[in-house]
Amino acid sequence: MSILLAIGFLASAIAPLLHRRFRENFGWIALIFPLSMFLGLLWHYPTVAGGMVVRESIPWVASLGVNLSFALDGLSLTFAMIITLIGAAVFLYAGAYMKEYPDAGRFFLYIGVFMTSMLGLVLSANTILLFIFWELTSISSFLLIGFNHQRESSRKSAIQALLVTGGGGLALLAGFILLREVTGSFEIADMYDMNALITAHPLYPAIVVLMLLGAFTKSAQFPFHFWLPNAMEAPTPVSAYLHSATMVKAGIYLVARMNHEIGGTPLWQDTLLATGAATMLFTSVLALGATDLKKLLAYSTLSVLGTLMLLLGIGSPLAIKAFFIYLIAHSLYKGTLFLVAGTLDHETGTRDVRRLGGLRRAMPITAATAALASFSMMGVIPLVGFIGKETVYKSILELDTWGIPLIAAAVTANAFIVMVTLLVGFRPFWGKARATPKHPHEAPLKMLLGPGLLAVLGLLFGLFPDLFISTLLDQSALSILSEKIGLKITLWHGVNMVLFLSLATLLAGGVAYRLRNALQERLDGFRAPALMKPSSWYEALVGGMLKSARLQTALLQNGYLRNYIQIVLITALSAAAYALYQAADRVRIVPDVSITFYEAALGIIIIVATWMLVTSQSRLKSIVALGVVGFSIGIIFVIYGAPDVALTTFAIETLNVILFVLVLYRLPKFVSLSSTSNRIRDAIIAGSAGLFMTMTILLATSFDLSSKLKEYYAAASVPEGRGRNIVNVILVDFRAIDTLGEITVLAIAALGVLALLKPGPEEGRRP
Amino acid sequence: MNSIILATASRYLLMLLLMFSVFLLFRGHNEPGGGFAGGLVAAAAYALYVIANGIDAARSVLRTDPMRIVAAGLATALLSTLPSLLAGKPFMTGIWIDTMSPVGKIGTPLLFDIGVYLLVLGMTLTIIFALAEEDATR
Numbered sequence: 001m002s003i004l005l006a007i008g009f010l011a012s013a014i015a016p017l018l019h020r021r022f023r024e025n026f027g028w029i030a031l032i033f034p035l036s037m038f039l040g041l042l043w044h045y046p047t048v049a050g051g052m053v054v055r056e057s058i059p060w061v062a063s064l065g066v067n068l069s070f071a072l073d074g075l076s077l078t079f080a081m082i083i084t085l086i087g088a089a090v091f092l093y094a095g096a097y098m099k100e101y102p103d104a105g106r107f108f109l110y111i112g113v114f115m116t117s118m119l120g121l122v123l124s125a126n127t128i129l130l131f132i133f134w135e136l137t138s139i140s141s142f143l144l145i146g147f148n149h150q151r152e153s154s155r156k157s158a159i160q161a162l163l164v165t166g167g168g169g170l171a172l173l174a175g176f177i178l179l180r181e182v183t184g185s186f187e188i189a190d191m192y193d194m195n196a197l198i199t200a201h202p203l204y205p206a207i208v209v210l211m212l213l214g215a216f217t218k219s220a221q222f223p224f225h226f227w228l229p230n231a232m233e234a235p236t237p238v239s240a241y242l243h244s245a246t247m248v249k250a251g252i253y254l255v256a257r258m259n260h261e262i263g264g265t266p267l268w269q270d271t272l273l274a275t276g277a278a279t280m281l282f283t284s285v286l287a288l289g290a291t292d293l294k295k296l297l298a299y300s301t302l303s304v305l306g307t308l309m310l311l312l313g314i315g316s317p318l319a320i321k322a323f324f325i326y327l328i329a330h331s332l333y334k335g336t337l338f339l340v341a342g343t344l345d346h347e348t349g350t351r352d353v354r355r356l357g358g359l360r361r362a363m364p365i366t367a368a369t370a371a372l373a374s375f376s377m378m379g380v381i382p383l384v385g386f387i388g389k390e391t392v393y394k395s396i397l398e399l400d401t402w403g404i405p406l407i408a409a410a411v412t413a414n415a416f417i418v419m420v421t422l423l424v425g426f427r428p429f430w431g432k433a434r435a436t437p438k439h440p441h442e443a444p445l446k447m448l449l450g451p452g453l454l455a456v457l458g459l460l461f462g463l464f465p466d467l468f469i470s471t472l473l474d475q476s477a478l479s480i481l482s483e484k485i486g487l488k489i490t491l492w493h494g495v496n497m498v499l500f501l502s503l504a505t506l507l508a509g510g511v512a513y514r515l516r517n518a519l520q521e522r523l524d525g526f527r528a529p530a531l532m533k534p535s536s537w538y539e540a541l542v543g544g545m546l547k548s549a550r551l552q553t554a555l556l557q558n559g560y561l562r563n564y565i566q567i568v569l570i571t572a573l574s575a576a577a578y579a580l581y582q583a584a585d586r587v588r589i590v591p592d593v594s595i596t597f598y599e600a601a602l603g604i605i606i607i608v609a610t611w612m613l614v615t616s617q618s619r620l621k622s623i624v625a626l627g628v629v630g631f632s633i634g635i636i637f638v639i640y641g642a643p644d645v646a647l648t649t650f651a652i653e654t655l656n657v658i659l660f661v662l663v664l665y666r667l668p669k670f671v672s673l674s675s676t677s678n679r680i681r682d683a684i685i686a687g688s689a690g691l692f693m694t695m696t697i698l699l700a701t702s703f704d705l706s707s708k709l710k711e712y713y714a715a716a717s718v719p720e721g722r723g724r725n726i727v728n729v730i731l732v733d734f735r736a737i738d739t740l741g742e743i744t745v746l747a748i749a750a751l752g753v754l755a756l757l758k759p760g761p762e763e764g765r766r767p
Numbered sequence: 768m769n770s771i772i773l774a775t776a777s778r779y780l781l782m783l784l785l786m787f788s789v790f791l792l793f794r795g796h797n798e799p800g801g802g803f804a805g806g807l808v809a810a811a812a813y814a815l816y817v818i819a820n821g822i823d824a825a826r827s828v829l830r831t832d833p834m835r836i837v838a839a840g841l842a843t844a845l846l847s848t849l850p851s852l853l854a855g856k857p858f859m860t861g862i863w864i865d866t867m868s869p870v871g872k873i874g875t876p877l878l879f880d881i882g883v884y885l886l887v888l889g890m891t892l893t894i895i896f897a898l899a900e901e902d903a904t905r
Contacts, residue, residue, distance in 0.1 A: 643799035647791075651807035655891060658814045662898040722863055722872055723796035731801065732876040732883070736859045739879075740844055743886045747837050750890040754834060757897040 001056050001070040004040060005120050008033075012112030016105030027095015027446045030108055034087035034115060041072075041080050048077045049471045055125070055189075064128075065186045071125035074475030078324065079122040079253055085457075086245040086335045087115045089450030093339055094237040096446040097346060101235070107147060111238065114140035118246050122253055127176040127186045130254075134172065134218070137247050138165045144242060145234040157230040160538065164227045168217025172254070175210030178203050179262070191261045199265050208268055211258060212275075219251030219305050222279040223534035228302055229286075232294040236342030239294055244301045244334040249327070252308050256323070259312065259480045272313030273402075279306025281409045284416035288516070293341040293351045293424050297334065300377075300420045303413050304330050307392060310406075312480075314395055320477050322391035325469060325489065329376060329388035332458040336373035337424055339451040340366055344428055346447070349437030353423050358433030362440040365448050367429040372455040374425025376462070378418045378509065379502055382491055384461035386502070389414065391489075393498045411505050418509020419516065465489040566682075569689055577688075580695055587698045598639060606632045619670055623660040627653055644727040770819065777819035781828070784812030792884050796872070802880035806887025813888075814895050822899040833892035840886030847878035 011033050019026050044054055054072040061067075072080070094111070098104040117136035124130035139162070146158030176186065182201045183191045191198070198204060215221075220228040231243050242248070255272065262268065283302035290296045304326070311323040343366050345351045348359070360367040376385035396407050442448075461469060470489050493499065556567055606629055613625035630653035637646035674682070713726050713734065721729035731739050788809035795801030817825040851860040863874035 644801065644804070647799055647804045648807065651804055651811060654811050655807060655814060655895075658811070658818070659894065659898065662895065666898075721861065721876070722874065723876075725795060725797050725799065725801070728795045728801040728880075729876075731803070732796075732880045733861045736861075736876065736879060739883065740848070740859070743844060743883055744841065746890050747841050747886060750834065750837050750893040753894050754897055757900075 001054070001072065001123050002058060002068055004037060005116055005123075008037070008116030008119065009113065012109050012116060015108040015112050019105035019108055023099075025095070026104075026108070027092045030091040030095055031088055033112065034084045034091055037115075037119070038081065038084035038088060041077060041084060044072055044077065045472070048072060048074060048475055051475060057125070060129075065180070066128045067126050067187070068129060069125040069187060069189075070123045071189065072123060073479050074472055074477070075253075075256060075479035076122045078328070078472060078476050079249070080119055082249075082328065082331045083115060083118050083122065083246050086241060086331055086454070089335065089339065089454050090237045090241040093240075093342070093447050093450045094235075096444050097237055097342055098235065101147075103147075107144075107235070110140050110143045110147070111241065114144065114242060114247070118250070121250055125188050127179065127188060130188075131169070131173050131176060134214075134250065134254075135166070135169050137242075137250060138162060138169055138218075141165070141231070141242050141247055144238040145231050147235055147238070148233070151233070154233040157227070157233040161227045161231050163542070164217050164224055164538070168214045168224070168251075171210045171217075172214025175207050175214065178207045178210065182207070188257070188261070195261060195264060198262050204262070204265075205267060207262060208265075208271070211254070211262070212271060215251035215254045216275060217251070218254070219248050219309065220279075220302055221251070221275050221306060221309055222282050223537070225279060225283055225302050226533075226535035226538065229290075229295050229298045232292070232298050236294065236338060236345060239298070240335050240338030240342065244297065244338055245331045248301065248305060249308075249331075252305065252312070252327075255309065255312050256480050259315070260482065263315065269313050269315055272309055274313075276306045276308070276310030276313050277406060277409055279303070280310055280413045281306070284413040287416055287420050291353050293344065293353055293356075293428075294338070296353065296420045296424050297338055297341060300417045301330075301334060303417060304334070307410070307413070310410075311392065311395065314399065315481075316395060316398060317477065317481060318391065318398060319395035320480055321473065321489070322388070322395045324473055324476055325384070325391055325465075326388040328461065328469065329384040329458065332454050332461070333373040333376040333383075333385055336369060336451040336454045336458070337377065337421075339447070339454075340370045340373070341424060343443045343447050343451075347438065347443055348440045353427060355434055355436060356428035357431045358429070359440055360429040361433075363429070363442045365452065366443060369448070369452045369455045370425045370429060372459060373451070374421045376455075376458040377421045377425065378506060379414070380506070382459070382462045384458050384465070387462060387465060387489060387491060389502060389505070390493060390498050393501050394493075397497065407501070411501055411508065414505045415508035415512055418506055419512040422509065422513045423516075462491060465491060562682075566685060569685055573685075573688055573692055576696075577692060580692065580699065583699060586702055587695060599636075602632050602635055617670065617672075619664055619667065620661075623657060623664070626660075627657045630656065642727075644725065773819045777816050781812050781816050784815070785809055788812065788884075792880060793877075795880060796877065802883030803887055806884040807891065809884070809888045810891035810895070813892055817895060817899050822896060825899075826896065829892070833889045833896055836885050836889030837893060838889075840882045840884070840889055842882075843885060844879050844882030847875045847882060850875050 015030070018029060022029055047054060055070070057067050057069040059067050091108075091111070094107065098107050101107065114137060117133045117140060120133035121130060121137060124133055142158050142162040145161055146154050148154045149158075179191070179198070180186055182198055182203055183194050185191060198207070201207075217224045228243060228248065232239055234243065259268075280303050283299050283306060287296055287299035287303075290299060308323060308327060308330075311319045311326070341351065343363070344356060344359070347363065348356065350356065372383070376383035379386045379389035393407065393410065396410055397403055399406060466489065473489070557564065609625045609628040609632070613622050613629070616622045616625065630649065634646045634649035634653065637643075637649060713730060716734075717726045717729045718724060721733045723729040723733075788805040790805075791800035791808060792802055792805035793800075795805065813825055813829065816828060848859050850862045851858060854860070854862060856862075859875075859879075861874055861876045863872055865872075
């Protein structure tokens, strides 16, 4: 499996190159990538369905217990097959959809990285590895949402999604670390039987809160749901893939994965139940205010994510069964409908549901695909969505205390989903034709094949549930619960309460659709107070952060170099002076009378040059004086036998003077601006810096300086470093990592200087 | 600055100083010198050329953007870390070829030092060129 992922990242890396070469038919080439992965997973299907777990582990940072461990069990396989199957449809589709984008090659790089990371996430059997893939999906999602980076709203949405999911990711990491404190391992397999130990531990509540923070932000649960509708700024294939079928289900996957290890307590189950129910109901109502095809779909996705979380919260065998069927059904129909929405946008030029109508003549295949997926989404027999919704209702009805209010909430939420379906899946194609910005015509084959296939699969899964889902279901459930479900999936359950509820849902949805226009006007007048909207909490948080950043910038970094130097010196001095004060009694002043003539002369030269530097009224004179100080120090190095340091000092001093002279041209005429009090203040700061350095050197010389380190380097330099120049051997061999870090900083500094000095593209064009 | 003597001399000095800087780079492992000092000397050579002949002439003598030299230096330094990883030894363990060549022993630390040389040269020239260009546009 690690090889599969390595190939995935490699294929993503070369995708832009291939795209440049085979622009026209890139969709078909891109298709090979997810399809071959899907077939690879299919090959493991019999093994996994037979009850085996495919495992693989390569030590990575073994000392910390972080390994490249992968496990393919029922749960992982279900998610992995969804990821690759929808991926195949989306990649092919995107080949045609992204044709007009100039950066389409980069798009395939991002989405390829995303698919591979998402696969890695569901295959990981080590929590740290899982976290790494988790963050990689957040980052690729950020890049994809912000793909149209010229638009401000894209950038804003991308940052919002990154901050929310990234913040949750950090909480997740903290949760994993606490979990390791309790269990002593990062390997999920080690924790499988530790449920009793973990749930009894005092850290358990903290672990649950941190993990759920991660899961709820990623899966856009209330009150973190707001980033998902905004993420619709991304190109439509991305919305279909990341923001409905795969990435937003990562949080749900995490909860399912960890359920066996840390679930089963009231804290865990009730939090899931309450959050899931709140998300399901609240976000479905929000769909009333939307007119954009993709936003409508996004709100219904949110509601489904809430339902899935709710099912995990119920946690009964029936609920887990409903979880899997609903998960698969949703991925199939929602992926399809997003792609259909993209096709509509692409072929008509608008996504506003009010401007679309009567397109079934122009786009018959798209209309049929949309209808098929819509029937599944509404839960109409005989599609897989029908089984999904029936099982959801049935598992909610099993509950004792909360059954009645929850079923009311579920029916309401699903009625709104039906309304969304009517708006997105039917209204654009039926009724009378409306004028659209572009003349509508049927989409190319590449954009029909993927969604069409997914819609047909939704029908097949519904007609033959045993063939496709049942076989894997038992194994999948075993990853979540300890027992096998042993329940058969059937399409027809007979005439009962659940069937009645299904019919009621459809009816209520139809009524909601009819009433929508009337409701719409009421809703337009109604504005939720800012305190009630979680998105405004986010705004306030980010705004506050920026404000405090501005405040401290104005205070500490006001753009005057002299202030920076002052602040740096004062901070460093006052921190270090304290330590020096503690050791004050160890400072020995040993007068050394054996000063040679050269040393004395150099000392005098340095003092005179420094005096000139400070008092001179000419910048050029000051710089030359500074050079004199530098060269004199270089000569001291020569006298004391450090030719390497001396050589470097000479070179640097020479360049310093040259640089200063170059800068000098750009400065205005010298005027004495500073007042006397300023000068006294500066003199005190400079004086204390000098005093501090003197004391430090005196302190340093009072210690015994013959350290073992020096002897070691002197002895090891020739045999191990193969060089006689100890300084150089230390720089390029013994402490080479330090040097590597330093030269990286130098490279970045060079970029910074370049950016500061070069006029930007816009500034440069100005006359 | 329009000094014919300096302009003529700088052409020869450039070659001499560059040769000296490469000499410093290769002798650095046994005698005073090394990539850092060598890179600075090379940068000083070009700085002299900028002062004598102007920025445009210096750019055409260098033939490439100094930022590319920075990138090449960093890449070379990183490249020198790969053999240790491939050999399964701790990161950046020096690996040597045990034959003598005209420039001394050849090994990954030497490659690393060449990276340092290029990076220091490129970085200093990036700054000097950017500053000198500002002057020229004035």
